Amino acid sequence: MATDVPGAGAAEPAIRIRGVRKAFATGGREVLALDGIDLDVAAGELVCLLGPSGCGKSTLLNAIAGFSPPTRGTVVANGRPVTAPGPDRAMVFQEYALFPWMTVERNVAFGLEMAGATRQEIRAKVDALLAKLNLSDFRDRFPKDLSGGMRQRVAIARVLAIDAPMLLMDEPFGALDALTRRNLQDELLRIWAELRRTIVFVTHGIEESIYLADRVVVMTYRPGTVKRIVPVALPRPRDPASAEFNALKREVSALVMEEQLRHEAAEGRATAD
Numbered sequence: 001m002a003t004d005v006p007g008a009g010a011a012e013p014a015i016r017i018r019g020v021r022k023a024f025a026t027g028g029r030e031v032l033a034l035d036g037i038d039l040d041v042a043a044g045e046l047v048c049l050l051g052p053s054g055c056g057k058s059t060l061l062n063a064i065a066g067f068s069p070p071t072r073g074t075v076v077a078n079g080r081p082v083t084a085p086g087p088d089r090a091m092v093f094q095e096y097a098l099f100p101w102m103t104v105e106r107n108v109a110f111g112l113e114m115a116g117a118t119r120q121e122i123r124a125k126v127d128a129l130l131a132k133l134n135l136s137d138f139r140d141r142f143p144k145d146l147s148g149g150m151r152q153r154v155a156i157a158r159v160l161a162i163d164a165p166m167l168l169m170d171e172p173f174g175a176l177d178a179l180t181r182r183n184l185q186d187e188l189l190r191i192w193a194e195l196r197r198t199i200v201f202v203t204h205g206i207e208e209s210i211y212l213a214d215r216v217v218v219m220t221y222r223p224g225t226v227k228r229i230v231p232v233a234l235p236r237p238r239d240p241a242s243a244e245f246n247a248l249k250r251e252v253s254a255l256v257m258e259e260q261l262r263h264e265a266a267e268g269r270a271t272a273d
């Protein structure tokens with residue numbers, strides 16, 4: 001089917017977003033968070049949603065997750081219209097979302113227990129995931145005894161345990177220091193290369209988006225629309241010090257900066273009102 005929708009190709013995409021608009025009513029006022037979003041994400045693709053605070057990245061991710069349906073437009077994921085959260089779309093949040101009263105092992109096993117897996121299946125899968133994420137020595141610890149990076153690893157292991165074909169990640173590494181962040185980015189890329197899940201990753205880190213993504217979707221400040229899609233054709237592992245990486249970083253920074261300035265101008269107007 002001929003189409004000019006960004007990302008649209010011959011194969012059925014993993015995510016098909018058409019005409020999505022999302023308005024929130026707050027204090028008698030309407031906030032238009034998203035408008036006219038058209039986007040396709042291919043199966044196995046890693047796409048970053050990038051833009052300044054308030055441009056609607058989380059709102060769009062929540063619409064894909066089924067947490068908050070759009071006011072208008074449609075989201076189809078894995079061939080089915082999204083009307084509610086589903087086990088085919090696993091979410092990873094910035095604040096880990098672990099059960100504090102469960103050990104690492106139990107946290108990772110939880111989704112499998114809920115799905116009715118046998119004790120043997122659970123044991124095999126949890127062992128493999130803990131090994132994959134370098135957590136085997138920490139299986140009996142509680143979240144409070146782990147660093148932020150470790151907790152986020154547990155959160156990722158937990159989501160991988162349920163075998164969702166799609167991972168939706170909302171600034172998952174935003175609270176981590178630079179070194180831990182790079183480590184987890186590398187682990188995510190390693191796991192993604194092995195398992196080839198579809199990943200939609202929200203960030204406001206320009207370097208992070210270019211380091212990770214097949215395509216960076218730069219969004220406009222309110223209402224959030226797709227401003228530009230920047231394909232990142234650099235081979236992995238990517239070198240942030242390389243000339244090619246920096247050329248892309250300059251291009252994406254300029255786009256984000258335009259929206260940041262619009263954001264500041266809008267806030268200035270709101271304060272003056």
Ligand SMILES: Nc1ncnc2c1ncn2[C@@H]1O[C@H](COP(=O)(O)OP(=O)(O)OP(=O)(O)O)[C@@H](O)[C@H]1O
Pocket residue numbers: 024025026031032033051052053054055056057058059060204222
């Ligand atoms: N439940 C809500 N009620 C009212 N307004 C909301 C609600 N959720 C989001 N908004 C507004 O919609 C806009 C987009 O918010 P959203 O959180 O999606 O942006 P974001 O790009 O993810 O920002 P950040 O990077 O700060 O998380 C913002 O102006 C926000 O205030």
